[in-house]
Amino acid sequence: MPCSKIHLLTPVLFLLALPAFLMAQGKAAPTSYDLRVRIEPASGNLAVLAKIEIPVEPGAKNFRFNLHGTFVIKKLLLEGKDAIFSSVPGEASFMLPPPQRVIVTLPAVLAQNKVHMDIEYEGRLKEVGEFGASSDQKEAMDDQINSRMVELAGYSSWYPQFTFGTPLQLALEVSLPQGWITICSGKQLENRVKEGREITRWSSPNDIDILVVASPHFKKKTFREAGTNIEIYHTQMPEAFIDNEVQQIAGVLKLTTDRLGETNIPAGTIKHVYSPKRKGQGAAGISRPGMIVTSEGRTLDSLAQDPHFSLFQGIAHEVAHFWWNFGADQGDWINEAFAEYFFSTAVQTVSGEQAFQVVLDNYRKQVRGLPPDVPSLANVPFMNDKVAFVVRYYKGSLMLHSLRQTLGDDKFFQACRSFSDTYKGKSIGTQEFRTFWKDRLGDHKALVDTWLDAKGGLPM
């Protein structure tokens, strides 16, 4: 495996993070989506026909979902009958332009604790600049539809959104003009041309978001490494960069599989898409089961500044999220701490002890610089401003490193595997982390509370 130059950046990462108001409140059953999506890049129009099975609480009078603010609902049926619904402006945040909050009245009697909704809607996305497109942004959105490219993810609420970070089931059909290359969440079932349209169908039985990325200019490179297919899509990345990246993905995948066992990679394929946007979410971008979407523009900018630029840090972190994705709401720090620490252990394996110490020293330096009143890991909010980022990613990593030093490598990595096996496909918070790891630490269990509850920088 080629040695990678490690870049100790403090990138602004918005990886899995979406705000807490989209999080499920302990809802277990997955929402099941069957979407037919027609996209017109020239006009920017998106039209969707959706059939959705929605779990509802017993006795509930209504349910709510978010939908992109400018979309118009043309039809909404529950159990095949016209439904009563209204919509109010939803909560917005920097990365999420204001959605509409749709409130639907439930029938008086339901046969089961779920309801079937048919919904038809269409519209054009609000025009908001990509993240980082200007220095004085009030809001940012990477989701876009234009004649260069399409990118859709949970950030725009382009599909009815009930929760975020809990499992959803997906069947998806996307129609784009002939010649466009489409990459979506899950496994590709079909790709055909009909009446001048490129039709693709996808299935993902256990996902957390619905991604659609498309461009008429995508080139595809396929590799098979470590028992997994790796597909890379890009429009203008240098070949040598792509070849090096495949080795990195394969190496990190093998290392993490050895340590934690197999994970959910739909169809045994990892898709890494260099979305041809100019700016957008930083570092390696966003990660969903089996799929990573990175800004091609940002990566090319970094390469122009430094020909040895490598995405190793970002890629290793994102690959680790294929396992570490079950922390929900405030507990999202669990995903980030483990993904980040597993990146640093990949550095230890690939580049050696000295490089590993450089990574840890950077974490320590950043964490020492935190103000004394910064919330503890047990209370850090689910967001990525500069302070919360250092707590969630770096202080969390240093806690895991401390647990590893106390337990020793064998026990620590066995415990990681057992933690991941126990909570795979579920949603947990800080409390589950605390209980699990205190149990593993035995006589040293106070260490877990010390790390979780200390405000400010390093607790010792």
Ligand SMILES: [Zn+2]
């Ligand atoms: Zn992450």
